Amino acid sequence: MDSTNRQVAEKLHSMGELLELTGQNVFKVRAYYRAADVVERLPSAVTKCDERSLEQVGGIGVNIARKIMEIKDTGSFRELEELKAAIPASLIELLELDGIGPRTAHTLWQKLGIESIEDLERAARGNRIRAVRGFGEKKEEKFLKSISSFRQRSDRMNRLEAEEVISRVTEVLLPTTFEVAGSYRRGKSTIGDIDIVTTEPAALLNPKLRTVAEEIIDEGEKKTSLRCQNKRVDVRFTSPSRFGSMLLYLTGSKAFNIRMREIALNNGYKLNEYGIEDRSHGNLNTFATEEELFSFLGIEYIVPELREDWGEIEAATTHSLPNLVATGDIRGDLHVHSNWSDGSLSLVELSGIGEKMGYEYIVCSDHSKTLGIARGLDEEALERQAHEIEVINRDASCRLVHGIEVDILADGSLGLPAHILADLDIVIASVHSSFGQEKDIMTRRVLSAVDSDDVDIIGHPTGRIIGRRKPYEIDLSRVIERASDTGTALECNASPYRLDLDDVYIRESMKTGVKISIGTDSHGAEEFEHMRFGVSVIRRGWGTPEGVINTYSLSDLLEWAS
DNA sequence: GCCGTTTTCGGCCCGACTGTTTTCAGTCG
Numbered sequence A: 001m002d003s004t005n006r007q008v009a010e011k012l013h014s015m016g017e018l019l020e021l022t023g024q025n026v027f028k029v030r031a032y033y034r035a036a037d038v039v040e041r042l043p044s045a046v047t048k049c050d051e052r053s054l055e056q057v058g059g060i061g062v063n064i065a066r067k068i069m070e071i072k073d074t075g076s077f078r079e080l081e082e083l084k085a086a087i088p089a090s091l092i093e094l095l096e097l098d099g100i101g102p103r104t105a106h107t108l109w110q111k112l113g114i115e116s117i118e119d120l121e122r123a124a125r126g127n128r129i130r131a132v133r134g135f136g137e138k139k140e141e142k143f144l145k146s147i148s149s150f151r152q153r154s155d156r157m158n159r160l161e162a163e164e165v166i167s168r169v170t171e172v173l174l175p176t177t178f179e180v181a182g183s184y185r186r187g188k189s190t191i192g193d194i195d196i197v198t199t200e201p202a203a204l205l206n207p208k209l210r211t212v213a214e215e216i217i218d219e220g221e222k223k224t225s226l227r228c229q230n231k232r233v234d235v236r237f238t239s240p241s242r243f244g245s246m247l248l249y250l251t252g253s254k255a256f257n258i259r260m261r262e263i264a265l266n267n268g269y270k271l272n273e274y275g276i277e278d279r280s281h282g283n284l285n286t287f288a289t290e291e292e293l294f295s296f297l298g299i300e301y302i303v304p305e306l307r308e309d310w311g312e313i314e315a316a317t318t319h320s321l322p323n324l325v326a327t328g329d330i331r332g333d334l335h336v337h338s339n340w341s342d343g344s345l346s347l348v349e350l351s352g353i354g355e356k357m358g359y360e361y362i363v364c365s366d367h368s369k370t371l372g373i374a375r376g377l378d379e380e381a382l383e384r385q386a387h388e389i390e391v392i393n394r395d396a397s398c399r400l401v402h403g404i405e406v407d408i409l410a411d412g413s414l415g416l417p418a419h420i421l422a423d424l425d426i427v428i429a430s431v432h433s434s435f436g437q438e439k440d441i442m443t444r445r446v447l448s449a450v451d452s453d454d455v456d457i458i459g460h461p462t463g464r465i466i467g468r469r470k471p472y473e474i475d476l477s478r479v480i481e482r483a484s485d486t487g488t489a490l491e492c493n494a495s496p497y498r499l500d501l502d503d504v505y506i507r508e509s510m511k512t513g514v515k516i517s518i519g520t521d522s523h524g525a526e527e528f529e530h531m532r533f534g535v536s537v538i539r540r541g542w543g544t545p546e547g548v549i550n551t552y553s554l555s556d557l558l559e560w561a562s
Numbered sequence B: 001g002c003c004g005t006t007t008t009c010g011g012c013c014c015g016a017c018t019g020t021t022t023t024c025a026g027t028c029g
Helices: A007-021 A027-041 A051-056 A062-074 A076-084 A090-096 A102-112 A117-125 A137-151 A158-169 A202-212 A241-250 A256-264 A290-296 A312-317 A345-357 A379-393 A439-451 A476-486 A503-512 A525-540 A553-562
Strands: A179-182 A194-200 A217-220 A224-230 A231-237 A269-274 A276-277 A332-336 A361-367 A399-407 A424-429 A491-495 A516-519
Touching: A007 A027, A007 A062, A007 A076, A007 A090, A027 A062, A027 A399, A051 A194, A051 A256, A062 A076, A062 A179, A062 A424, A090 A102, A090 A256, A090 A503, A102 A117, A102 A217, A102 A525, A117 A137, A158 A179, A158 A194, A158 A224, A194 A241, A202 A217, A202 A224, A202 A231, A231 A241, A241 A269, A241 A276, A241 A290, A241 A439, A256 A269, A256 A312, A269 A424, A276 A332, A276 A491, A332 A491, A332 A516, A345 A361, A345 A399, A345 A525, A361 A379, A361 A424, A399 A553, A424 A476, A439 A476, A476 A491, A476 A503, A491 A525, A503 A516, A503 A525, A516 A525
Parallel strands: A194 A231, A332 A361, A361 A399, A399 A424, A491 A516
Antiparallel strands: A179 A194, A217 A224, A224 A231, A269 A276
């Protein structure tokens, strides 16, 4: 059995859920959840690790390491299968409902025989739940509401969708009194809910929030939760003098917060969203900014994108945080389409937009002719395009670089012959077809493009489209390893629908010295500003200016590519 | 179940809000 890290993580996560339902020690439960998280973020395959080296990974001990070995051999592990046999599978889906945790699910199951969402709905409608001690009429209503919102629930948002919800909610907030926190602020590629910190008093803001909410989940003096555009929004109220600690708390991540609080404890302090309390005399130190709070703890400031308990806290205490790439370092966009293929802008317009963005260059990378749907270019069209680019570049401040996005065909060959590719300045090779190939075939297909002397960049290496298409099966650690041998760059496609490569693989690329290129894959004028999404993801992957070829000058870029 | 320049046993982040209670358990972030 060759399980992926995601599959192993799912097994460990299920174990955590089942243990919760049986009322096991919460710390044991948390250990499984934590191990699942760790496994999912590990760039190399756990099933290729041996037991000893697994035990060295933080959050994985002797027991869980043994279980991972068992998954490797058999696809699962005995304890998990035993629990699965004892607990109805549909009971787990009750945990998906808002307001139902393991205790509630367990009680409903034991007292009323409720094993599924449908059972719960019937029982609530029949007013049978209020008979159980600890439950009442309100609970029945709440369960029915949770079921209804569960049924119309949508997946995590991409960053553009998140920004729509944010603008809807913040239109009722006073400008300059708030900041958006949570995973949005950490630059994640997908967003679950929206978190906002504000200094506007609850008494003033709560009535205004009601006007933009489809539902108020709960409302208080310190915190209000609502649903807007079918997404959960959490608002925390604070004062300017305590803004820093609240922003830190609400930005997370959860794992980061836990680690920070542990560190505070070890130094005789207690950290919460109101400040840092000295445990010896109970004084509360408050912080208007996050910078002051970090400084109080004697830790270097950690930018939101790094706050994942992914080694950044250790790096901050030893002053070894990476120098992260920033939008200001970006000198050009390395992947855009013109109206020569499926884009909407002319070459002159591309150059004009590049100038407005303050870029030195833009790589015009239209599709090759094999991609039927995108009106791809053939040899003759490319020659004419080269000529037009040359003319435009004579008096343009932003230079067009002549590139192409060539297809990696199902057999690993490229959509255009080598002699044509050799004439182009930058060649991006991407998979646009046969997404269903099995992992080893797909991996070797992409590896053969990496091996090609003509290919400079592998475009959107996993092919995912957020919310629409899963990544294709591919062993990226092999691709990264080979790219490091050949000097091929991997793309971080900055489209908010792709963000591909994502942070974990950016980090792995940086470690192995593989260069990253950021391309917006723009097909129209409004997409060029998506560069910022790509930069955030690279920062999350500890990306430095040296590791990102968009920071090169035009001459350095061309020399790198030649 | 994990983990350790205080510990190999005994801890494990901290607080808001709700509903059902007469003081708190459960859920959530």
